[in-house]
Amino acid sequence: xxxxxxxxxxxxxxxxxxxxxxxxxxxxxxxxxxxxxxxxxxxxxxxxxxxxxxxxxxxxxxxxxxxxxxxxxxxxxxxxxxxxxxxxxxxxxxxxxxxxxxxxxxxxxxxxxxxxxxxxxxxxxxxxxxxxxxxxxxxxxxxxxxxxxxxxxxxxxxxxxxxxxxxxxxxxxxxxxxxxxxxxxxxxxxxxxxxxxxxxxxxxxxxxxxxxxxxxxxxxxxxxxxxxxxxxxxxxxxxxxxxxxxxxxxxxx
Amino acid sequence: xxxxxxxxxxxxxxxxxxxxxxxxxxxxxxxxxxxxxxxxxxxxxxxxxxxxxxxxxxxxxxxxxxxxxxxxxxxxxxxxxxxxxxxxxxxxxxxxxxxxxxxxxxxxxxxxxxxxxxxxxxxxxxxxxxxxxxxxxxxxxxxxxxxxxxxxxxxxxxxxxxxxxxxxxxxxxxxxxxxxxxxxxxxxxxxxxxxxxxxxxxxxxxxxxxxxxxxxxxxxxxxxxxxxxxxxxxxxxxxxxxxxxxxxxxxxxxxxxxxxxxxxxxxxxxxxxxxxxxxxxxxxxxxxxxxxxxxxxxxxxxxxxxxxxxx
Numbered sequence: 001x002x003x004x005x006x007x008x009x010x011x012x013x014x015x016x017x018x019x020x021x022x023x024x025x026x027x028x029x030x031x032x033x034x035x036x037x038x039x040x041x042x043x044x045x046x047x048x049x050x051x052x053x054x055x056x057x058x059x060x061x062x063x064x065x066x067x068x069x070x071x072x073x074x075x076x077x078x079x080x081x082x083x084x085x086x087x088x089x090x091x092x093x094x095x096x097x098x099x100x101x102x103x104x105x106x107x108x109x110x111x112x113x114x115x116x117x118x119x120x121x122x123x124x125x126x127x128x129x130x131x132x133x134x135x136x137x138x139x140x141x142x143x144x145x146x147x148x149x150x151x152x153x154x155x156x157x158x159x160x161x162x163x164x165x166x167x168x169x170x171x172x173x174x175x176x177x178x179x180x181x182x183x184x185x186x187x188x189x190x191x192x193x194x195x196x197x198x199x200x201x202x203x204x205x206x207x208x209x210x211x212x213x214x215x216x217x218x219x220x221x222x223x224x225x226x227x228x229x230x231x232x233x234x235x236x237x238x239x240x241x242x243x244x245x246x247x248x249x250x251x252x253x
Numbered sequence: 254x255x256x257x258x259x260x261x262x263x264x265x266x267x268x269x270x271x272x273x274x275x276x277x278x279x280x281x282x283x284x285x286x287x288x289x290x291x292x293x294x295x296x297x298x299x300x301x302x303x304x305x306x307x308x309x310x311x312x313x314x315x316x317x318x319x320x321x322x323x324x325x326x327x328x329x330x331x332x333x334x335x336x337x338x339x340x341x342x343x344x345x346x347x348x349x350x351x352x353x354x355x356x357x358x359x360x361x362x363x364x365x366x367x368x369x370x371x372x373x374x375x376x377x378x379x380x381x382x383x384x385x386x387x388x389x390x391x392x393x394x395x396x397x398x399x400x401x402x403x404x405x406x407x408x409x410x411x412x413x414x415x416x417x418x419x420x421x422x423x424x425x426x427x428x429x430x431x432x433x434x435x436x437x438x439x440x441x442x443x444x445x446x447x448x449x450x451x452x453x454x455x456x457x458x459x460x461x462x463x464x465x466x467x468x469x470x471x472x473x474x475x476x477x478x479x480x481x482x483x484x485x486x487x488x489x490x491x492x493x494x495x496x497x498x499x500x501x502x503x504x505x506x507x508x509x510x511x512x513x514x515x516x517x518x519x520x521x522x523x524x525x526x527x528x529x530x531x532x533x534x535x536x537x538x539x540x541x542x543x544x545x546x547x548x549x550x551x552x553x554x555x556x557x558x559x560x561x562x563x564x
Contacts, residue, residue: 003435006438006439006442007438009442010438010441010442013278017275017278020275026275028268028272029268029271029272029275029276030272030275030276031494034276034279034494037279037280038275038278038279040279041278041279041282044279044282044283044286045282047434048282048285048286048434048435048437048438048441049438050431050434051430051431051432051433051434051435051437051438052434052435052438054431054434054435089442089446092445092446092449092450093442093445093446093449095449095453096270096271096274096275096449096452099267099270099271100267100271103263103264103267104264105268105271106264106268107268108265108268108269111258111261111262111264111265112265112268189494189497189498189500190276190490190491190494190495190497190498191272191273191275191276191490192268192269192272192273193269193272193273193276193455193456193459193488193489193490194488194490194498253497
């Protein structure tokens with residue numbers, strides 16, 4: 001592969017990263033904590049690509065004639081540049097851009113949830129001691145804050161009567177009665193590879209009519225109950241309102 | 254299966270694939286830039302002079318080089334490759350490759366942030382050191398040309414007459430920097446092929462094998478360690494942040510298996526294995542996967558039986 005092509009590929013990757021930052025879909029992939037790294041990498045790609053430009057200026061005079069004839073040969077155009085990336089190599093490198101462009105970006109939702117263990121009544125561990133401390137004071141508790149609180153108290157009844165207002169997507173499967181659903185979010189500590197779903201069981205007469213994967217805002221009060229043989233606080237909804245997916249679909253502990 | 258379900262699955266797959274890729278790419282780029290700087294600014298003789306030759310000291314040097322080059326398991330691969338191109342001794346590079354993703358300031362700090370001053374933090378550093386050191390010594394027995402790919406030994410572009418060096422006068426940084434960047438770009442593109450393959454495999458494993466299957470298997474002193482090692486391999490999470498990921502498993506898995514996860518994952522996972530293929534002979538890559546696996550497994554099981562709960 002010639003230097004010009006390599007430079008273009010790097011610029012393409014840079015643009016890809018920057019465009020994901022620009023339209024906010026970056027939050028579909030990684031924890032917001034690492035977004036600055038993506039920005040740095042985007043800028044870095046342009047810098048490294050500039051290295052090729054500077055060098056190929058120097059090289060242009062010496063290689064000028066032979067470049068066109070080599071277009072169809074992938075291997076061993078002798079002292080030309082470095083590790084001659086093959087067509088397949090090029091395709092692999094461009095694959096993230098290709099897949100990212102062809103398949104419309106979408107955050108993980110109910111489909112991905114079917115694969116994973118969902119924690120309903122508290123987290124198995126202190127995933128987010130820090131965020132919960134900040135949140136507990138005044139700001140509205142999100143799903144993760146509630147689950148951390150359940151975990152800390154370890155008593156489903158302790159929350160009876162407390163009011164909550166949470167946003168999440170709708171999840172239902174065979175275990176749910178007609179009047180229950182789960183309002184869920186994924187928590188992502190690094191990138192979606194480690195995404196873990198969490199959820200609150202909601203009681204709502206029209207639960208069966210809600211579309212799986214649609215985003216809702218649920219307000220109501222907790223009442224200890226049982227789900228799937230497990231004692232857990234259940235959010236008895238006063239209101240379930242359809243809402244737009246938030247800019248950051250995941251919660252970052 | 255109807256088309257919609259297939260499409261949704263595909264979307265999950267692509268999201269996870271891009272997630273791992275986007276998260277890893279800055280680190281690989283940073284590693285490649287370091288590799289480029291090494292290529293242009295570090296002379297063979299200098300390297301030869303500063304790295305010890307006595308086997309044990311050499312392996313020791315390899316394990317602690319991460320303190321100088323703070324890289325994670327993506328960045329470490331191009332750096333190691335360039336150092337080999339400069340004639341670095343085989344065991345030093347192996348020990349560096351295995352240890353640097355943990356024994357470096359950034360990862361130590363993130364582990365501290367996740368676990369505090371705990372046996373997990375100390376154990377992670379200590380056991381990574383021991384395992385990397387041992388594997389380095391084991392590779393002392395191997396012949397260089399049996400382990401490294403010819404392209405690792407002689408990176409062709411190193412001979413691509415660095416523009417300024419030949420011109421008589423002492424080259425300035427301004428003249429050499431573009432060359433360093435070009436080498437960085439070459440290394441990045443070269444390694445990215447493997448990174449993409451690794452990300453594809455990791456995403457495929459995650460979409461095809463539900464995580465719940467894995468977590469359902471293992472609570473026993475042996476199975477818990479095996480499952481956490483398998484998870485470390487499949488998840489392919491960057492070593493700079495894997496401590497936070499491990500935190501999520503603290504209640505479900507034995508502490509020793511979590512320690513094994515934190516020691517093994519940075520050494521070997523799907524994406525780094527794919528990248529090893531760009532540096533080492535295929536059969537030797539198998540050793541580089543199996544040796545740490547067996548050692549981490551032994552470590553985890555031993556601790557589970559003999560120390561019990563270390564918290």
